[in-house]
Amino acid sequence: MTLDLRGLVPATVLPMTADARIDEDGLRRYIRHVADAGPKALAINADTGEAPHLWPEERLRVLEIVVDEVGDRVPIVAGLGASFTEQAVRLARDYRSAGAAALLVFPLAAYRGEPLDPALPLRYHAAVAEVGLPLVLFNLQPALGGVLFSPETLARLCGLAEVVAIKEASFDAKVFVEARAAVKEASPDCVFLTGNDNFVYESFVLGAEGALIGFGAVATRAQVELVSLALAGRLDEARAVMDRLTPLAQAIFAPPVRDYRARTKEALVAQGVLERATVREPLLAVSDEWGLRLREALVAAGELEPALA
Numbered sequence: 001m002t003l004d005l006r007g008l009v010p011a012t013v014l015p016m017t018a019d020a021r022i023d024e025d026g027l028r029r030y031i032r033h034v035a036d037a038g039p040k041a042l043a044i045n046a047d048t049g050e051a052p053h054l055w056p057e058e059r060l061r062v063l064e065i066v067v068d069e070v071g072d073r074v075p076i077v078a079g080l081g082a083s084f085t086e087q088a089v090r091l092a093r094d095y096r097s098a099g100a101a102a103l104l105v106f107p108l109a110a111y112r113g114e115p116l117d118p119a120l121p122l123r124y125h126a127a128v129a130e131v132g133l134p135l136v137l138f139n140l141q142p143a144l145g146g147v148l149f150s151p152e153t154l155a156r157l158c159g160l161a162e163v164v165a166i167k168e169a170s171f172d173a174k175v176f177v178e179a180r181a182a183v184k185e186a187s188p189d190c191v192f193l194t195g196n197d198n199f200v201y202e203s204f205v206l207g208a209e210g211a212l213i214g215f216g217a218v219a220t221r222a223q224v225e226l227v228s229l230a231l232a233g234r235l236d237e238a239r240a241v242m243d244r245l246t247p248l249a250q251a252i253f254a255p256p257v258r259d260y261r262a263r264t265k266e267a268l269v270a271q272g273v274l275e276r277a278t279v280r281e282p283l284l285a286v287s288d289e290w291g292l293r294l295r296e297a298l299v300a301a302g303e304l305e306p307a308l309a
Contacts, residue, residue, distance in 0.1 A: 003075050003101050003134060005165050005191045006209050007040035008227040010216030011048040011079075013265055014062060016278040022058060024065055026275055031069045033273055037220035039074065040210065042066065043104055046079040047144075048214035048261060053280045060094055067099035075101035077136060077212070083109065085127050092131040102134040104167065104212070111147040118153040122160075129162035136212070137166040139179055140195070144257065148175060151182035158187035167212045169195030173202070180207050197253050197260075201242035204230035214260060215249055218267045219303050244301055251297035262286050267294045271304060 012034055015026030034042065044066050045051040045059045054062070063078055070076070078100035082088035092103055105128060111121060129135055137157055140146020148170055149157065157163060168179050180192050194203030197215040200223070209231070216223050222245060229238035252263045265277035266286050277285060286294070298304035 001072050001075055001101060003041070003164070005040055005077075005102075005136075005193060005212070006231065007211075008216050008220070008224045009041045009043050009077060009193065009210060009212040010034055010039050010220050010223075011043040011046040011212060011214045012066075013217045013261065013268065013274075014049045014054075015265075015274050016276070016280065018276060018278060020278055020280040022062060022065075023275070027062065027065055028069050030268070030273060031066050034217070034220050035070050035074045038224045039216065039220065041075040041077050041101070042070065043077045043079065043212055044100075045081075046104060046214070048217055048264065049079070050261060050280055050283065051079050051081060053283065056091070059091075060098060063095060063098045063100060077102045077104050079104045079106060080128065081106040085124055088124065088128050089131060092128050092133065096131055096133050100133060102136055102164065103128065103131075104136045104138060106138055107140055107145075107147040112142075116147065116150070116153065118150070118156050121149065121153060122156050125157055125160055125163070129160050133162070134164040135160070135162045136193070137163060138195075139166060139168045139170055139175075141170050141172070144169070149179075151178060154179055154182045155186035158183055158190050163187065163190060165191035165193055165210070165212075167193045167195040168208075171196050171198060173199070173206065176203065177206055197249060200226065200249075201230065201235075201239050204238065205235065214264065215252065217264050218252070218271075218273075219245055219248060219301060222301075222303070246301075248294075248297040248301040248303065251294055258283070259286065259290075263290065263294055266291050267298055267303075270295050270298055 015023040078095040080103045193210045193212040194208040226241040262279045268274040
């Protein structure tokens with residue numbers, strides 16, 4: 001199966017039972033729903049899928065279910081979050097065995113603090129790369145628990161043959177442009193993916209080649225259209241789609257951003273895609289007020305019919 005990330009790569013949610021366990025049947029239905037919208041790949045076990053709140057065996061089970069469900073139709077990018085290098089390598093091997101086509105490598109807590117010696121992330125990614133799967137780098141703003149790599153660090157990471165793409169999620173246009181310049185100078189073929197859910201359309205104006213975003217978990221078909229139009233250079237049409245979706249993006253990613261996972265699930269429940277919006281603690285469910293706001297945003301985005309008076 002060819003891995004082509006130039007398009008929409010939704011970071012999917014994880015349907016749960018009422019007691020916050022994996023809803024395996026619900027997961028299969030939801031994954032079929034997303035896959036049928038035509039994304040280039042699916043990002044599984046990312047933050048949107050609550051991977052930091054899952055046991056290791058649960059993350060592996062989620063991956064196995066998704067691979068079983070989509071087969072060879074859609075490549076799977078598995079989120080790889082670990083605490084230390086040996087653990088990351090073991091997890092990467094497990095994910096490869098389960099059928100992952102690539103790994104989205106999350107930043108480590110050990111990166112935090114400035115300055116960051118480029119040798120630290122370089123050695124970490126090089127060790128993971130030995131597993132033999134393509135790697136997607138992750139530039140993530142500190143407010144969301146990540147680290148923004150310096151241009152020098154990005155250039156060195158892109159020197160690894162296994163690095164095929166980067167998800168840039170600084171939520172800062174200046175950092176975005178600087179990161180893109182560093183990546184493209186070091187590795188012109190490295191696919192530059194926006195992870196900035198709040199300015200998806202604008203990311204393509206700034207040079208994005210795809211989008212790996214949690215927002216893609218809802219209104220997936222519309223976002224496939226948005227990204228396809230942007231990549232085809234039909235920016236006015238792409239902007240029109242983004243304008244329609246903006247109220248929904250603003251509602252889902254309003255402060256505090258940590259609540260976007262529960263809000264996304266609530267939106268999917270409103271659409272009838274999920275049975276329930278359960279999230280695993282410490283995440284909390286949305287209030288009734290927020291549920292109403294999300295429904296109004298879905299209607300404004302053309303993703304839900306207005307309720308009859």
